[in-house]
Amino acid sequence: MTLPAHNVADLFRHAAQATPDAIALRFPRGTGAEAGWDELTFAELDAESDRLARGFVREGLTGMRVLLAVRPGPGFYATSFGLLRAGATPVFLDPGMDRRMMLQCVERLGPDALIGIPPAVIARSVLRKTFRSVRKTITAGRFGLGGPTLVQCRRLGFDPTTPLPSVSEDDDAVLVFTSGSTGRPKAVALPHRTMIARVRQIRELVGLRPGDTVVETLLVYTVLELCMGCSVVVPPMDVAKPAAVDPAAVLGTIERFEPRLVSASPIVWQRLARHALDIGAHPHGVEMLLTTAAPIPVDLHRRLRSVFGDHVELLTPYGATEAMPVAMIGTGAILAETGMRTAEGEGVCVGTVAKGMELAILEVSDDPVVDEDAMVRLPTGRTGEIVVRGGGVSPTYVQDADANARSKIPATTPGRDAWHRMGDLGRLDGSGRLWFSGRVGHRLRTADGMVPAVDVEGVFNAHEAVFRSGLVGVGAPGQEVPVLCVELEAGLEATDALKDDILGMADGTRWEGLVQRVLFHPGFPVDTRHNSKIRREDLKEWVASRPG
Numbered sequence: 001m002t003l004p005a006h007n008v009a010d011l012f013r014h015a016a017q018a019t020p021d022a023i024a025l026r027f028p029r030g031t032g033a034e035a036g037w038d039e040l041t042f043a044e045l046d047a048e049s050d051r052l053a054r055g056f057v058r059e060g061l062t063g064m065r066v067l068l069a070v071r072p073g074p075g076f077y078a079t080s081f082g083l084l085r086a087g088a089t090p091v092f093l094d095p096g097m098d099r100r101m102m103l104q105c106v107e108r109l110g111p112d113a114l115i116g117i118p119p120a121v122i123a124r125s126v127l128r129k130t131f132r133s134v135r136k137t138i139t140a141g142r143f144g145l146g147g148p149t150l151v152q153c154r155r156l157g158f159d160p161t162t163p164l165p166s167v168s169e170d171d172d173a174v175l176v177f178t179s180g181s182t183g184r185p186k187a188v189a190l191p192h193r194t195m196i197a198r199v200r201q202i203r204e205l206v207g208l209r210p211g212d213t214v215v216e217t218l219l220v221y222t223v224l225e226l227c228m229g230c231s232v233v234v235p236p237m238d239v240a241k242p243a244a245v246d247p248a249a250v251l252g253t254i255e256r257f258e259p260r261l262v263s264a265s266p267i268v269w270q271r272l273a274r275h276a277l278d279i280g281a282h283p284h285g286v287e288m289l290l291t292t293a294a295p296i297p298v299d300l301h302r303r304l305r306s307v308f309g310d311h312v313e314l315l316t317p318y319g320a321t322e323a324m325p326v327a328m329i330g331t332g333a334i335l336a337e338t339g340m341r342t343a344e345g346e347g348v349c350v351g352t353v354a355k356g357m358e359l360a361i362l363e364v365s366d367d368p369v370v371d372e373d374a375m376v377r378l379p380t381g382r383t384g385e386i387v388v389r390g391g392g393v394s395p396t397y398v399q400d401a402d403a404n405a406r407s408k409i410p411a412t413t414p415g416r417d418a419w420h421r422m423g424d425l426g427r428l429d430g431s432g433r434l435w436f437s438g439r440v441g442h443r444l445r446t447a448d449g450m451v452p453a454v455d456v457e458g459v460f461n462a463h464e465a466v467f468r469s470g471l472v473g474v475g476a477p478g479q480e481v482p483v484l485c486v487e488l489e490a491g492l493e494a495t496d497a498l499k500d501d502i503l504g505m506a507d508g509t510r511w512e513g514l515v516q517r518v519l520f521h522p523g524f525p526v527d528t529r530h531n532s533k534i535r536r537e538d539l540k541e542w543v544a545s546r547p548g
Contacts, residue, residue, distance in 0.1 A: 005192075006167055007085065007173075008192050008196060008223070008227060009081045011196065011228075012046065012049070012081055014229075015042060015227060015228065015229035019210065022231060023040070023042075024040055024042040024044075025233075030236060045078055049077075049078050049082045050085065052150070053082040053083070053085035054086075054158075054162040055153030056086035059136065060136065061086055062087040064088050064112035065088075065175060066111065066115055067093070068083070068090045068091060068115055069093065069114065069115070069117060072234070077222070077226065084167075086164065087166075087167050087171070093106075093177060094177060097185065101185060103127065104184070107130045107131075108399065109175070109187050109399060112134065112136065113136035113138070116140060117139075118145060121137055121145045124137060125146070169191065173192040175189055176321055179321070186397045186400055187397060187400065188321050188397060188398070189397070194391065194394060198224060198324060198325070200391075201325055201356050202317075205317065205325055210230070211231070213233060214230045214259055215235055215263070216232050216233070218265060219239055233253060235253035236249040237250065243267045245271060245272075247271045247272040250264070251272060251275060251276055251281055254283045255284075258285030260285070260287050260288065261286075262290070263290040265291060266294050266300075269304065270300060273300060277307060295436065296316065298334060298335070298342065299464075301314050301331045301334055315329075315330050316350065316351075321394075322407070323357075326350075326354060326386075327350045327357075328351045343458055344509050344510075345458060347427070347435040347454055347455045348435065349429075351434065352431075353434060354392075356392065357388055359434065360375065361377065361378045361427055362375050368405045369409045372410065372412045372416075380427075381428070381429065381430070383425055384425065385421060385424070385440055386421075387421050389416075389419045390417070393420050395408075395417065407423070408421070409421065424436060424440060425437035425438050436454060438452050442472075442536050444473035444480045445477040445479075446473070446479070446480050446481070451471075455511070456515070457470065459506050460484060460506070462505060463505050465492050465501075467487045467488055468487050470521075472536060482514055482515050482517075483518075484518045485519050485524070485542075486519070487522075503516075
């Protein structure tokens with residue numbers, strides 16, 4: 001199906017015109033298992049977005065960067081599509097982000113306007129330095145606090161004579177922030193052409209069809225799925241705290257709506273699989289599962305098939321806020337071959353490169369690469385730094401010259417896109433599949449050379465007692481000594497015998513003898529967005545503080 005569009009909101013309009021009476025969005029009224037549901041059809045969400053768009057035009061938001069501080073729900077999506085149609089650029093902040101870090105992001109970006117719940121609008125009045133760039137405020141509440149409300153904007157939008165502006169595909173659609181799990185969050189510009197390319201690529205890669213029901217816990221994907229014509233159900237949970245999810249509530253949502261696809265972060269899948277197996281639940285109708293953000297153990301693939309059936313694929317797309325989707329693999333290939341190679345220390349296979357993406361492996365460097373001609377490419381089979389370019393890649397960070405210098409490599413051929421440095425280690429095998437070996441910044445630099453952390457961890461993660469492991473280096477670069485941190489499965493006790501047994505997993509692999517010291521950790525520090533990425537800098541500090 002061709003999707004002619006210059007504005008992301010055009011894709012949603014296309015879906016709404018095709019199936020106006022179908023449910024576009026189901027959203028819970030609470031976070032518990034007994035929560036009721038708010039529903040909007042495609043026609044209702046499309047009409048509400050139109051009214052808000054015309055109101056936003058009347059309020060002068062066209063061309064502005066608008067910080068969106070509205071609680072997740074149907075109104076959030078109507079407001080988002082309304083801003084896109086009004087020629088404004090919504091700025092999305094991660095609801096799980098540390099408050100101090102969030103305020104730093106706002107101050108650094110300098111948005112022009114704010115649409116927010118009353119506490120956010122009040123914060124703007126109190127924290128004048130942080131919000132000094134904001135010159136227009138709209139309150140998502142009953143009463144305006146120094147400006148109009150969303151309800152008033154909606155009323156203005158009933159005037160059909162208000163024209164909507166034309167939008168170029170090169171205009172920024174949205175601004176989103178990286179998670180900050182490997183450094184300070186950075187504002188990523190996603191033009192309309194990039195967002196449209198992502199819709200097309202994800203639809204083709206995953207195989208989603210208009211009318212498919214999707215249970216979605218990763219709200220970053222919801223806008224894309226709505227543009228595909230999918231019916232999206234958000235389960236009862238606090239999306240800012242996935243590790244605190246009630247697995248019974250998510251499972252109940254899946255059993256009630258029988259979606260074709262369920263999407264969640266690794267920690268949600270871990271909890272849901274345990275709960276479903278404990279109670280003997282086997283939901284019907286699910287064909288695909290999806291997870292992102294961090295590598296997952298092979299055993300989780302097995303457990304999820306025990307819950308949903310042997311026909312179900314857990315898809316693990318590889319990408320980042322700046323570039324997605326880059327590659328993808330599923331349960332079948334992992335259980336048949338690549339999972340065994342992960343346990344032998346070869347890294348995590350993330351699949352074949354997605355259509356529309358170009359990928360290269362470069363010699364590892366911590367320095368900027370001035371342009372494409374300066375790239376030092378490595379041959380097949382060699383581990384190096386992953387760089388990509390293509391339709392789904394963000395062209396730039398916003399107001400961050402240092403990040404652009406470090407992460408973007410300008411093309412030397414006129415008309416070609418810049419390369420994006422993923423900040424990850426990996427290699428291509430003889431079949432053209434990509435193998436992920438961890439972050440460039442997390443590599444160990446030992447006296448014997450570079451050690452990619454994820455490759456080594458795969459060996460020890462295969463032990464049945466290990467929930468997850470993290471390899472960190474102690475000492476100066478070039479002389480680092482590997483230390484393996486281990487978080488055990490719940491209820492298990494750390495013993496010297498278990499430590500020796502875990503160390504024995506490396507026998508016969510390329511990493512035999514590398515690790516001499518194991519430390520058991522009560523619970524790894526993880527990122528705020530997915531509660532799944534290990535905060536290795538914090539883990540390294542913890543190791544350094546240990547005796548000996």
